[in-house]
Amino acid sequence: MQTTLETGPELTCSQWSLDLAEPLAGTASPTRGYLLIEQSGPWGRDALVDSALDPALTATLTAELGPRGLTPLLIRRPGRSPDRTHRGGRQVFAAVLGDEPVTVAFRVADVAELASLSWAQFEAAGLPQIHPDAVPVTAGLALVCAHARRDRCCAAKGRPLAGYLDQLLRSESAATSYEPVWECSHLGGHRLAPTALLLPIGAVYGRLDQQSLYAAHQAAQNSRVVPDLLRGMARYSKPVQAAEVAVRLRAGIDAVDYPELVDRSTDGELSTVLFRDAAGRYWRVVVREQPVAIARPESCAKSPARPTVCTVEQVVSVAGPRIDA
Secondary structure, eight states: OOOBOOOOTTOOHHHHHHHTTOOOTTOSOOOSEEEEEEOOSOOOSSTTTSSSOOHHHHHHHHHHHGGGTEEEEEEEOSSOOSOSSOTTOEEEEEEEOSSSOEEEEEEESSGGGGGGSOGGGOSTTTGGGSSTTOEEOOSOEEEEEOOTTTOHHHHHHHHHHHHHHHHHHHTTOOOOSSOSEEEESOOSOGGGOSOEEEETTTEEEOSOOHHHHHHHHHHHHTTBOOGGGEEEETTSOHHHHHHHHHHHHHHTOOBTTOSEEEEEEEETTEEEEEEEOTTSOEEEEEEEEEEOSSBEESSTTSOEEOOEEEEEEEEEEESSSOTTO
């Protein structure tokens, strides 16, 4: 039985993943929310720590964000930025996911200001008060992973994609107080590049191209998703992500608000998840989370490994709101 993929050095981790038909659903990194900080210069492997930000600031951000289950990301405008000193200040976004996701935008003249954010307001209801200049993000925000130091697939595939969407929206979008498209640091899942995060809905996508990224952005504008390229809604654990995508595909659901998570139980590798759709129907999904059979690099810079993936084993409509019905 083959347990290691025999490949040539010219193949990338994303091509291996595609050749092996690794599932997309259930691969988004779970989080409660994000803090996105503009940093135009080069990003090190650990973007927050290795990218010329003050160590005292990064220590504060790590201490504040980590216990709250929040994820820091660095962002930069598509293309080469001539202003690495940020003389005009820095764009910052704060996002909280959940049943009613909220994202706000604001600018800081000095990145050191982030150390004194109103951290207690990093909740959906309080997020507009996190900074005096915070404004709601309503037009949609697309973050495309372009973190070359983490993986060459993200840079080679992500940067052109971000540039394409940026130019496209620039020619057709209404004016906002923030730019709608950014390159971002590591989203997780290099082997699924190009990957993108859509806010405020919190949808993570993989294996995108120009048309599908634009479709995902347009769908997000209307509180909808594109299920067949959805890695998962980042507010959920990975088995629940996979289960939700399975219900969307089976029932033809693209609205962000449904299906609604009702219950979940876990027994070893198996998770049983119950959802309710907009029509009041209940859906039970059984998901197995286990390492893949054939080893492959999770990143172009790594040796072959067996990443854990979520496989949907059952999707059935059930009579009532019982997970064992």
